[in-house]
Amino acid sequence: MCGIIGYIGHQQVQNILIDGLHRLEYRGYDSAGIAVLEGGEIGLRKKAGRVQELGQLVSEQPLQGSMGIGHTRWATHGEVNDANSHPHLGGDGEVCLVHNGVIENYSKLRKALQAKGYEFHTATDSEVIAHLLAFEVKRLKEDGDSEGQALYVNAIQSTLVQLKGTYGLAVLFEDCPDKLFVARVGSPLVIGIGENEHFVASDASPLAGHTDEVVYLSDNEIAILSAGDLQIIHRDAGAVNPKIEVLDQQAADSELGDFPHYMLKEIFEQPQTIENAMRGRFNDDEATAVFGGLNLTAQQLRRIDRVVLTACGTSWHAGLVGEYLLEEFARIPTEVEYASELRYRNPPMSENTMIFAITQSGETADTLAAMRECKRKGHPTLAICNTVGSTIAREADGGIYLHAGPEIGVASTKAFTSQVTVLTLLALFFGRMRHLSYPAGSRIISHLREIPELVEQALKCNEMCKYVADKYYNSNNFLYLGRLYNFPVALEGALKLKEISYIHAEGYPAAEMKHGPIALVDEQTPSVFVVPRCGIYPKVISNLEEVKARKGPVIAIACQGDDKIAELADDVIFVPDVEEYLQPLIASIPLQLLSYHIAVLRGCNVDRPRNLAKSVTVE
Numbered sequence: 272m273c274g275i276i277g278y279i280g281h282q283q284v285q286n287i288l289i290d291g292l293h294r295l296e297y298r299g300y301d302s303a304g305i306a307v308l309e310g311g312e313i314g315l316r317k318k319a320g321r322v323q324e325l326g327q328l329v330s331e332q333p334l335q336g337s338m339g340i341g342h343t344r345w346a347t348h349g350e351v352n353d354a355n356s357h358p359h360l361g362g363d364g365e366v367c368l369v370h371n372g373v374i375e376n377y378s379k380l381r382k383a384l385q386a387k388g389y390e391f392h393t394a395t396d397s398e399v400i401a402h403l404l405a406f407e408v409k410r411l412k413e414d415g416d417s418e419g420q421a422l423y424v425n426a427i428q429s430t431l432v433q434l435k436g437t438y439g440l441a442v443l444f445e446d447c448p449d450k451l452f453v454a455r456v457g458s459p460l461v462i463g464i465g466e467n468e469h470f471v472a473s474d475a476s477p478l479a480g481h482t483d484e485v486v487y488l489s490d491n492e493i494a495i496l497s498a499g500d501l502q503i504i505h506r507d508a509g510a511v512n513p514k515i516e517v518l519d520q521q522a523a524d525s526e527l528g529d530f531p532h533y534m535l536k537e538i539f540e541q542p543q544t545i546e547n548a549m550r551g552r553f554n555d556d557e558a559t560a561v562f563g564g565l566n567l568t569a570q571q572l573r574r575i576d577r578v579v580l581t582a583c584g585t586s587w588h589a590g591l592v593g594e595y596l597l598e599e600f601a602r603i604p605t606e607v608e609y610a611s612e613l614r615y616r617n618p619p620m621s622e623n624t625m626i627f628a629i630t631q632s633g634e635t636a637d638t639l640a641a642m643r644e645c646k647r648k649g650h651p652t653l654a655i656c657n658t659v660g661s662t663i664a665r666e667a668d669g670g671i672y673l674h675a676g677p678e679i680g681v682a683s684t685k686a687f688t689s690q691v692t693v694l695t696l697l698a699l700f701f702g703r704m705r706h707l708s709y710p711a712g713s714r715i716i717s718h719l720r721e722i723p724e725l726v727e728q729a730l731k732c733n734e735m736c737k738y739v740a741d742k743y744y745n746s747n748n749f750l751y752l753g754r755l756y757n758f759p760v761a762l763e764g765a766l767k768l769k770e771i772s773y774i775h776a777e778g779y780p781a782a783e784m785k786h787g788p789i790a791l792v793d794e795q796t797p798s799v800f801v802v803p804r805c806g807i808y809p810k811v812i813s814n815l816e817e818v819k820a821r822k823g824p825v826i827a828i829a830c831q832g833d834d835k836i837a838e839l840a841d842d843v844i845f846v847p848d849v850e851e852y853l854q855p856l857i858a859s860i861p862l863q864l865l866s867y868h869i870a871v872l873r874g875c876n877v878d879r880p881r882n883l884a885k886s887v888t889v890e
C-alpha cells in the first residue's frame with residue numbers, strides 16, 4: 272500500500288516523479304505529493320485526491336530541481352486530507368520524507384517528541400519519523416562526532432532502531448543536497464540504476480523505460496543514492512555490494528492501450544497469460560509438468576506428505592482450487608490457509624509439509640509473515656508469484672512465476688487464472704510422482720493445451736454479460752453458488768462484485784445455501800449459479816430450483832449446448848464445455864465480466880475501487 276518514488280540525477284525531477292506516481296497509483300490513491308530539493312530548499316506540493324490533481328497543481332506551481340521524492344497514499348493513520356498527504360517535514364522543515372508502512376509505537380514517540388518541543392501538523396504516524404530524524408541530526412551535530420554522509424546515516428540508524436513496525440522510506444535532508452537516503456523494513460523498495468542517475472520506487476513499474484538495471488533493497492538496509500553512486504549498508508552486516516538484476520519489464524506492459532479500464536484489458540489478456548503460465552512447463556515424454564525453480568531434489572519432493580497453501584483474497588480462492596486439484600490428482604492432503612490466520616496459528620505440521628505462498632504482488636504482508644513463520648519452523652516454502660523480484664519471491668526457498676505481466680487493476684483477474692493454471696500443473700507434477708498414470712498425465716496435458724483457445728471463446732460472452740449486468744445492476748445483494756471446483760469460482764465471483772461495485776455479495780457452496788443464506792432469497796436478490804456440466808450437475812440443478820421456488824432471479828453460468836438450463840434460469844451465460852477440474856479457468860471469465868459491467872453501469876471507479884489498494888503491505 273502507498274507508492275514511493277524518488278530520483279536523483281541530471282534531469283528535471285518533477286515530471287519523473289509525477290509520471291512515476293501515475294504508474295504507482297494502483298498501490299493507493301487517496302492523496303499524493305512530491306518534494307524537490309534545490310539550492311538547499313525543499314519545495315513541497317501535496318494534495319488529497321488523485322495524482323492527476325497533483326499534476327494539475329504542479330503544472331500551475333512547478334518545482335525546479337534534479338532530486339526529489341513522491342508518494343501516493345493509502346491512508347492508515349489520519350483521515351484523507353492535504354495535511355496528512357506525504358511528503359512530511361520534520362523539525363523546522365530541514366528533513367522531508369515519504370513513508371510506506373505502519374509505525375506501531377508512533378503515539379509514544381509522538382508524545383516524547385512533543386515534550387521536546389516538536390510541533391505536529393498531521394495525524395499520521397509518518398510525521399513522527401520526520402521529527403525523529405530532525406532530532407537525531409540535531410543531536411549528532413551537537414555531539415560533533417560525525418559529519419557529512421556519516422552524520423545522516425547515523426541519524427537514520429538511530430531513528431530506525433526506535434521504530435516498531437514497517438517502513439519503506441525515502442528521505443531528503445536540506446543540508447545534504449546531493450544524496451537521497453532510503454531504508455526499508457517490511458515495505459518494498461527497488462532502486463533503478465541509470466546513467467549518472469538513480470531512481471527508487473515501491474515496485475519496478477515506474478522504472479521500466481528509464482532503466483533495466485535494478486537492485487532490490489532488503490529489510491534492514493539503508494541505501495545512499497547520489498547521481499553517480501549507490502551505497503548500501505545493512506544494519507548488522509555493514510556495507511554490502513549491491514546485487515544488480517535485470518528488469519524484464521517494458522513501459523508498454525503497464526499501458527492501457529485501447530481499453531477503457533485496466534481490468535477489462537487484463538480480463539482479455541487471459542488467453543495469453545494462461546499460455547505464458549504453461550510455456551515450457553510440459554514434459555510430453557514423461558506426461559508431467561516441469562518447473563525450473565523449485566530448488567528441491569526429486570527425493571525431497573517425493574517425501575512431501577502434506578501441502579499447505581497460504582494466501583489472501585483472490586489468491587486464497589486460487590489456493591482453494593489448488594487444494595481440490597492436489598488432493599484429487601496427487602492424493603496429497605492439502606489445506607489452503609488464510610495467511611492472516613496462519614501467521615498467528617500454530618497448526619500441527621509434519622516434518623515433510625511443504626508450504627506454497629500464493630501471491631500476485633509478492634508483497635502481501637500477511638502472506639509474507641505466514642511464509643516466514645513456516646520457514647522458521649523448517650518447512651520448505653515456495654512461492655507462486657507474479658512479481659519478479661518481490662519480497663516473497665526472493666525470500667522463498669524456490670518457486671514458480673506466473674509470467675502474467677503487471678496486473679494494474681486492483682481487482683485481480685489474470686493473476687487468478689494464472690495461479691489456477693500453475694496449481695493444475697503442480698497437481699499434475701506431484702500426481703505423476705505418485706499415483707497418476709502416464710495416460711492420465713497425457714490427458715491432463717492435452718486438456719490444458721486447449722485452455723487458451725477455450726478462454727478466447729469464453730470471452731465472447733462479453734455482450735451477454737453486459738446485457739445481464741444491465742438487467743441487475745441496481746440490485747443490492749447477490750448470491751454466488753457453485754459446488755466442488757465451482758465453489759471457489761463462486762467465492763471469487765462474489766469478491767469481484769463486492770470490491771468494484773460495492774454490492775453486497777456472498778459466495779457459498781450451492782447446497783450449503785439451505786443452511787442459512789436461502790433466507791436472503793427474494794425477488795430482488797439475484798443468485799448466480801455456476802453450473803457447468805459435471806458429475807453432480809443434477810444436484811446443483813435441484814439447488815437452483817430451490818431458489819426459483821422462492822421467486823429468486825437466477826443467472827446461470829452453463830456449458831454451451833445445455834438446453835435444460837435455459838428453461839430454468841432467468842438468464843444464462845454460456846461458456847465452452849471443459850473437464851470439471853478445468854472449469855474454474857473458464858467459468859471465472861463471465862463472472863469477471865459481469866462484475867466489470869455492473870461496476871461500470873453503477874459509475875464506480877473500476878480500477879481504483881474505494882478503500883482498496885492493489886498491494887496490501889500492512890497487516
Ligand code: M6R
Pocket residue numbers: 583584585586629630631632633634635638681682683684766770883885886887
Ligand atoms: O498480491 P496478492 O495476490 O498477495 O494479493 C492478495 C489480495 O490482496 C488480492 O487478491 C485482493 O483480494 C484483490 N483485490 C482481489 O481482487
